[in-house]
Amino acid sequence: MALRKHRWALVIGCLLLLAATVRSQVFVVGEKTATDGISTHFTRTNLPLPDQPMKERGRRELVRMLVAEQGFAHCALPMGAGLTLRANGPIETNDAAYKEMIYKKGESAAPGDRVVVTSLTVKGDRIILDLNGGPYEKHRFLRHVQFNDNPVVADTAQEAVGSRVTLLFEGFVPDVSAPEVKALLAPVIDFGVKTTEQAYANTLPPLVKQAVDVHEVLVGMNHRMVLAAMGEPESKIREKQSGDPSGATYEEWIYGHEPQTIHFVKFMGDRVTEVEIAELGKPLEIHTKDEMGGYNPPEPTREIAMGDQEPNNSANGQAPPPTLRKPGEPIPAGGSGKVQFPTASQPVPPPAGVPAAGSPSDPHLL
Incomplete structure (x- = not known):
């Protein structure tokens, strides 16, 4: 009975030590690794722009022609509202900040993925387009209305995973048409293809x-x-x-x-x-x-x-086996880390308090 308790105590101790070791090892994905392979090359457009500012009729025409229009991402679109493209110019965010944005916020669409224009706003010197629902969760006032302590509309708690692209002009938004806006957005969104394979091939x-x-x-x-x-x-x-x-x-x-x-x-x-x-x-x-x-x-x-600590890998690239020794504790003399099995000429001595096999006090002989 004492031997059985000793064995159970040893097994529980090994499991607790292994659990503590697993908790202390945290897997961390670095920014360089996560953004490796993301292209930061953008081709500028060269489209002549009108000299007259956009009027109300032109704004309504853009909303009617572009909202619900489908295209394909020509580059990785980060979640959020941080992507700003200058008309006939570069993206305002530099390469390092662009990759950092994707690393911290995640991708809303990968190159070749289908995107949908869900909202368009003309404001001052820019045209703001929300893609795939936009970067912010839509607020519904019915969430605050209850009937007999029961909400009228259930809160799905779904987070926004869309993106926002801001098309920036010099001074004011010119009187551009929907095809011209599509042409200016070509560095980030391709509206001219109809399949995902074609959109991916263009990248x-x-x-x-x-x-x-x-x-x-x-x-x-x-x-x-x-x-x-x-x-x-x-x-x-x-x-x-x-x-x-x-x-x-x-x-x-x-x-x-x-x-x-x-x-x-x-x-x-x-x-x-x-x-x-x-x-x-x-x-x-x-x-x-x-x-x-x-x-x-x-x-x-x-x-x-691997975070927290660098594992002490062996020569074959595998982590060392779990042990009950404390960190830095030397291996006892004669111990090579392997279990020594007894041979036929070296019988295993019984534990303390247990009679040896074949002795007069052996319970099997009584």
Whole structure:
């Protein structure tokens, strides 16, 4: 009985120590890691603007033509109201502040995502557009009205996840039309495409965009680029890499069937590593070298850094096993960190107070 209590006490102590160790390790994603791969390149527009200020009729025309209009994000749109674009000019926020805004507030729309203009306001020298509901939660006065202590309208407690883009002019808002406003917003919103794939292709470098437009797969593309260029494959195969002792798997997408030209697109992770083109009457065409022209698309996952303390990793990159020793306490003499199993010639002595097997006081012999 005493031995059983001792074992339970040891198990509980190990669990408590392990729980304390887990609580002390906090996973922290840094700003540099979270915003890696976000493009800060914006192409300025060069559109002639009218000399006359906008009148009430022009304002109403903009609201009628642009509210509920759908487009696609040409860049990452941060949540909130901090994005200001000068007409025929740059974005007022510099690259570092732009990435910091996305890191702190989050993305309302990624490049290629569909956005909807939900509100438009002309005020002074700027046109303010709210996208996907805007950056602020809409206030409803019925939330404050109750009937027999029951609210008339239930509060959903949903936070606003929209964005706001401010189009800034010099001195006053000129008498611009809805197509001209769309053209001025081209650096951040693309109203000229009708599909997500087209919007995403417009954010890529010219070499990759040209390949997507002609439905060609390049070695080095990621899954989203291949989908934009070729669409969904007819079949997918997942197999282990032959001769790989680690058992790494690859994925192969197959487009077409006989007698058509067949494309075999091989992925390792999120990258195309090999493209095979089998055309009727021609030898098999194999591409294995990088064809992206130096462009390295961002990874779909983010690296996570360990906070609080740097773990004392072993040579194989794994964390050390849990232990009951205090930090800095040396290993006892003769202890190598491994459990020493007794051999047949070295029987295990019984704990204190427990009779040895085969002794006259052994309860099994009574």
